Amino acid sequence: MSYTLTGRIESRLGSVVPALVLALALHRWWAIELVALMLVLGLALDVLVYHRALPYQPGWLALPLGLGELGLVYLAMRAAGIMAPLDLAFGIYGVGWLSAQILGHAIFPRLRLEYAESGGELGRGGVLTAAAVGVTLVAGLGAAYAVRPPTVHLHGTVQGPLVIRHAETLVGGVVRGGIVIRASHVTIRDVTVVGGQHGVDIEHASHVMLDHVRVLGVTLDGIRALDAGVMIHDCSISSPASTLVSGILISYSMGRPMSMVSGCTIAGTREGIATHSSMVDVMGNHVVDTTERGILLGEMSMDMASKNVVEGAKGIGIICMDHSMCDIKHNTIAGATIDGNQDPTRQGVAIESFFYAQAQVAHNTVIASPGGVQAFDNSTIQHQN
């Protein structure tokens, strides 16, 4: 189609409606922010690039342009610090792209016979739609701005434990003795926690984000989440102060939104990442030298472990246990060592399914782990291609 500039803009605004409706239905600020970002980027591309470069736009170009815009939206999302779960964010983008195709090729031409010859302009309906989308987005973003949690910047070292009972964003600094989170919509960014029983202790909260948090020298858990929905990105947990420390423990959170642990480095703890009765996406982490299990997905959890690297785990690299259902794919497990207690389940097993658990495994790399991939005690392992 040969779009006019007005046609591009009106079609873009009209096509964003389904994604915007979805974002509003999700009741999440990040979703509205994401749609606004998609729209602003798209409009900028329309005005600055597409209108000049594409006097005629063939249908097939929708795919490469859509992928290019997806990349830009992702980068802009990261740059703007929009805390969106990636799968949902991609889902919203996908809805936006797909609805643009369906609307542009099927619905708009039916609603407005001259849609194509008008260069994508929607007429009076388009102006009204554009106004409605604009008002909704401005109102949504305005509301998000008005009720945004306060941001607290820490400078130097603060003596904890620091207790957070309201939505807020905590940035920077060092906290001694741990952080306790008892509220939803809390973000901790670029904070180092030293000492305490739990580095970060989260209970009964949703939409908690830990971004670039370092935890050192704790005695029980680096990060503990109980009945919570948390997003943990690029954390570092090391130098445990006892032999009982779990790096990250997420438990009894099945009723909360799915949690995610990605890009973390955990070294020298008893367990690296452990889940119990939760839904967690464990992705792209580096777990080193654990003394009990590298990654534990347990107690009726429904988890995914993908693209993790588990090195030098004593006994077990990754375990799916106790009635859990686990997707274990594209992980690398190297140097799992035999635990000397003669227990066959701890003989340097790289991936293990245990006690009525169901593990689906695919494309994992196992190196120098004598136990290989095994199932014990009425559990199953299903190999996928």
Add this chain to the structure above:
Amino acid sequence: MEPTRRCAIVGSGLAALAAYATLRHGGLASNEIAVLGTHEDPTEVWRVRAAAIRQRQMRSESDGHLAAAAFPGLAVRELVRTGSLRPMVATVANRYHPSVEAFLAHAQDVRRRTGWSQSFTERRVGRITAREGGFELDGDGPFAHVLVATGHPGLSRPGEFSGAVHAYEPHEYASRIAIVGAGMAAATEWLNALAAGSEVVSIRRREPLRRPLNVPRTFFSKRGLGAYHSLSNEQRAAKLRELAAASFPPGPAWDEPLAQAEREGRFRVELVPNGAEQVICATGFKRGFQEDPLLARLVTDNGLATFGRWIVLEPDSTIPTLTDNSRTLSLAGVAAQWAFPAADTIAGAKYSARAFLRRICRTR
């Protein structure tokens, strides 16, 4: 005085059917529209011509059909009919061209669904007379809104080949043929004659352009039309002459058989028939409103503005001096090129039809 009837379509070809379908889609009842033409089957004239040049595929794409709304196009219909995704893949790459058979079957479907026959009266209109609030058609009427879609005014044959068969007339192929012209029909005839085992001499004044559609794609939408409508009369006429240059689509389906025949000495370009047994004129149609008796009389009777061979029209295909708040006189088909350069295509027919519908809706 008779009460003013709603609207009339003068002509009964593809453009007339496209207009009729658009008006029906826009909510007009069959008894509000009179169709006055020479053929009850709107595809008849076109079908005979397509058969004469053995055309099997349309030059138009998925949305080149006669239904009012572009969606679902012929590619989607083929997907539904055959279950094959191939037409959809082809259409996103602008490589889908429906078969003539599919196009005609769909046209008949549109004709049946819209109730065309209920509005059709077999009559050749000889004169359109402007009256207050409408127009009389050979004394019948008045009609408040009239769309003239009389089509091409006849086949064109260069004087020196006046006795030759025209490509759009039924014909067979002799063993040595001269084909005059360089457009889509000529290119189709080259391939037909070569496939029939003939030796072909192409007689042409200039090299044909290679273009997927009749005119560049931007001229099918407001983006190109905006600039076109802002041209002066002289510039617009020059642009139309430029766009009228002979062309046929690029692609190996055309190039390979011609290159092969050239290597075998069975295809060459010359200035004269040079001993050919048969001359086929693939030289298209007569051009200009002067060649159409109805339009020529309309111009004379009403002193309409013209430029060269074109009647000067508003961008919405209406004749400015005969269109006001209460009545519309609009042209569709090739006569509407002043408003839409590709007016002789299906897209052009729909362009005029939609503008006509908008005017009717506005004056309701």
